[in-house]
Amino acid sequence: MYRIGELADLCEVKADTLRFYEKHGLLSPSSRTDSGYRVYTDADAARLRFILRAKAVGFTLSEISELLSIDLDKSNWACADVKGMVDLKLAQVQAKIAELLHFQTSLQSLSDACCGGPRSAEHCSILEALESSTERVRVEHDHGATDCTTTLDKSGN
Amino acid sequence: MYRIGELADLCEVKADTLRFYEKHGLLSPSSRTDSGYRVYTDADAARLRFILRAKAVGFTLSEISELLSIDLDKSNWACADVKGMVDLKLAQVQAKIAELLHFQTSLQSLSDACCGGPRSAEHCSILEALESSTERVRVEHDHGATDCTTTLDKSGN
DNA sequence: ATAAACCTTAGAGCCTACTCCAAGGTCAAG
DNA sequence: CTTGACCTTGGAGTAGGCTCTAAGGTTTAT
Known part of the structure; x- marks a missing residue:
């Protein structure tokens, strides 16, 4: 108690x-x-x-509610039902992972393209990438960055 | 217009x-x-x-607000500031990915442990894993599942 | 002239999972 | 008998990003 x-x-x-x-x-x-x-x-x-x-x-509270009610009434449910819930959640988790991996890739290339220096962001390649209406950004600026080209993938939307 | x-x-x-x-x-x-x-x-x-x-x-709207105001006033910001925001976001995204990979692993082992059959969930290894106070679950039940042992990792909390 | 398609505003509602607050009641120790 | 730690309730607030509603005004095509 x-x-x-x-x-x-x-x-x-x-x-x-x-x-x-x-x-x-x-x-x-x-x-x-x-x-x-x-x-x-x-x-x-x-x-x-x-x-x-x-x-x-990774279950939400409402899914857990469902799992709890199944658990209290097991004989009226099949393993397939329970496994179905797990597999559905697995698919959702994998979809979210895929989205985040996309973010990660884009962020990494933004980060890599930027010199990160202490001088003015007037030619910052990150800002240019976000501004640019083309998806391709030339990075070739005046304070010590290495040349590079970074791609901001629109399909990650 | x-x-x-x-x-x-x-x-x-x-x-x-x-x-x-x-x-x-x-x-x-x-x-x-x-x-x-x-x-x-x-x-x-x-x-x-x-x-x-x-x-x-992957930026939130309030972060985007910040990026926009930097973009309008570039000369008063350094590349380091912008890159810092990207790298912070990258770290957050990576942390979230790590959490979801954890979910994925756990869900996959739950799924693998369950026969997924049409019969009663009375001995469903998924429910047993969620019920069990130990983190280790023997799966050895009566309707066609292969023997296996699955681990539900508490550290994923 | 009128109907359809567009626009305006303020404000409420949704989703998830808490988290905190105020105002007050209860319980055990000293 | 008081102090402090605990408990009760209802209700509001948080974050994030919309989405919708109601009640009405405007534009455009026919």
């Missing part, structure tokens, strides 16, 4: 977070004291850990 | 988005018609393209 602050400390979350989870139907304390304090059991703690593990692999 | 809808179509954004950018100080039309319609010039269009290119490499 834990009070809200105890369970929060135990699982390294804030008490506010537990109230938030309760408000959103993810985790309710099994009972209350006479004075209204929340009382959590070990089963509640286990449920919280389920939530935190699901969060740690 | 463009009306809001024309510029929006030209740059494949919504008119609402342009009004939103205006409200947030990113892009204001150079003038208005007598009846109050927004009128955008080519320079405004160029500024919008700057914004969209910066978005395409």
Whole structure:
């Protein structure tokens, strides 16, 4: 039996977070004291850990809600259903990774094209790349940068 | 000279988005018609393209605001300042990628551990992994899954 | 002249996951 | 019996980027 602050400390979350989870139907304390304090059991703690593990692999709270309700009614669901959720999330994560890798590549080439020196940004190749209506930017400026050409890929949009 | 809808179509954004950018100080039309319609010039269009290119490499609107004000006052900024912003963003993007790769790995091992079959999820290894208080899950169940052991890494939190 | 397509504004709503606040009640120690 | 740490509630605020609505004015084509 834990009070809200105890369970929060135990699982390294804030008490506010537990109230938030309760408000959103993810985790309710099994009972209350006479004075209204929340009382959590070990089963509640286990449920919280389920939530935190699901969060740690990237599920949103509403997806976790779904997973929890499946977990409580396993016999009416198939492995395929659960695996489907995991695979869908996997695909979403991979799509996001792809987008970020795109950002990374573009940022890296912007960074590489810039001398990074202490002098005026009047010919900064990063600003030029962002300004230019063509996607191709010549970088050949006056304070010590090496010559280079960088491409800002429009398809990353 | 463009009306809001024309510029929006030209740059494949919504008119609402342009009004939103205006409200947030990113892009204001150079003038208005007598009846109050927004009128955008080519320079405004160029500024919008700057914004969209910066978005395409991962900058937030408030960062883009900063980039725009640097761009308008280049001589008072150094390349180092601009490159610093790019490198900071790059680091943030890389951190996010690392987190998502973590998610990906965990999700992949959950997926691999699950038979994905049409039968009851009562022994579903994914649910077991999320339930289990240990981080290690034996997967050895009754409907056709191959034996395996999957690890749900707590450090990915 | 009128209908369609466009424009204006202020302001609300959405999504995610908290986080914080105020005003007050409860509990254990000294 | 008071202090301090804990708990309660409802509600607002944050970030980020739109998106939509209502109620009305303007332009353009027929």
